[in-house]
Amino acid sequence: MRVPPNVSAAAYAQALAEFAQAIGGEWVFTSDADLDLYRDAFSPFLNEPEERIASGALAPLSTEQVQQIVRIANKYRIPLYPISTGRNLGYGGSAPAYSGSVVLDLKRMNRILEVNEQHAFALVEPGVSYFDLYHHIQEHKLKVWIDCPDPGWGSVMGNALDRGGGYTTANYRNHFDSHCGMEIVLPNGELLRTGMGAIPNAQTWQQYKSGCGPWIDGIFSQSNYGIVTKMGFWLMPQPEAYQRCTVSVPRYKDLLPLVEILNFVENSRITSGFPDLESPLLGYPPVGQIQLWNETGPPKMSAEQLNLMKGTKLGYSPQIEAYGTRAGIPYWRLWLSFHGPEEVIQAQWRAAQRHFARIDGAKFAVVDQVKLPVAAQQATQYHEPELGVPSLRAFSIGARTPWNPTPSKGHMWFSPIIPRSGEAIIEANRVFSEAAKSLGMPLFTTFTLPACFWERAFIFILATPVTEDPKTNMHYREGFKKLIEIGGQHGWGEYRTAPVFQHAVMDVYSFNNHALQRFHATLKDAIDPNGILSAGRYDIWPRHLREKT
């Protein structure tokens, strides 16, 4: 039997007996075979001694059972690591941050407590996936949309708590921002409700976010201060129509005004759907079409274009620009999407074109016009999440296809936040492509465009493969850490990362001698004095482990 660190075998056996009494013996997992199911399937430490593993797993069915588990864990100082659906692949999966912890698997807590059509919100438990919530809404014919990330099996709550993003309109794409109200089991077993939920018999728990007094919801995301057992989310009323359009521009330098105008039209709500950047000339796909490229292959290019691409520097050469002009291939293309009444969409699109028209040679096209709702089957003609439909199609990334004969074992996302400007895109390409080249990291082809999930900043996402070869994985891990450090030197930091990189990432957030990290530690000691909860998550360690790390 595996035993958690700093716990005697006898104390652990006693704790396990009490856990079994609280939740039923069949939901206490201790065998190697059962615990191997909690390994991070995309671990960059695959089959190495440093891979983070679980000493046990507990699967409660209710908030009361979570409270009981937490009280027992305090008594025996058992390190716990809560997961929701355990599908945070690329960011740690179902494995604990502190190896040897007991995973608290909340997948069985999968009740959709309410979907309110009139006030457009949902209240869910941790085990509810985007698929579950979508199917529930469809079955009950409710006229509301979810906003989902690419992996539809992810937890609605878990994704928000790890501050993930989606693809519909700006108000909903930031999943943490679109939450409203939480219920939390604190590390001492006490139950807390935030926002208006702190009022007994609250009438607006899911309608007003902050309640009164300090608004503490943020400290329960990317942290280890409590176990969230209920969480509310604002949903979008089902729009009448969806339209996807493109703005294509001919010259390299057009990237600067293209992004500048995008910011204006988006922040003015002239457009609010997911914007997406592409370079037809450099063969770089928009985020929402990566799955199509994996499925049907990259677009065909002439030998001349491919050859010219190789000769570009930071994606530029006068020759390729001239070729693009000659062949009618735009340097950049911005995809804009609109959701709403048809007549509003047309007016918005007209206004957007008026603004983009100040770029000389800008061309406009309407690619898709869809009357909503669409059935899930019809949505497969599009990037499903942009129509509020969950899917697993993005798992074509790294999977075997005719264009990828050597499938990976997963990937780790290097995802720094950079300013939302054309200059920053070029600068990030310069800094990271030079670094990746010197580190031998296979991250760049010619030029990389960022993802536009957030309205006020870009995520410069680079997928780093995980392989079956420990030597290669070690090389990529070390390179990944170096990239984090180099990003930090330029004032850029990750928005989210897997446990193996959380120390390196948080180390970048070091203003005033790590004042932020010291504050996190102060909170940790006050809220979780025995340090039982998710030790090490986002580099927040309990006192007894801080000195050791």
Place this chain on the structure above:
Amino acid sequence: MRARRIIGSLAAGVLLLGGAPLAVGADTLAPRYAPGRAVYEKWCAPCHDPGIIHPGTHALMTKYPGGSRASGAITAWTDLPVSYVTFMVRHGISVMPQFRKTEISDEELASLAAYLARNTPTR
């Protein structure tokens, strides 16, 4: 538009490969396999239903061109023993992760494996 062409050819591909969900043919399925099919539809279908828009199917089509596995759709395979299904669900392969017992219980896995192995002759 190039993007239109991609989407157009994709839709055609789905049609050719039989994009309709398998459940449509439910009538012919022996009732004892219904629980296994329900597990398949919840956990496997998003990656393994027919057509290249399902990454598991596309990977298997690419891996096994020609022959009885060529469609890549595991629901149609005739050489998929129970032990193989059980192993894959609990171990995963490539970008497919393993599944925990809180997702697919041992009992559900047994019914899933029986469903997927229904066309496979037992030795």
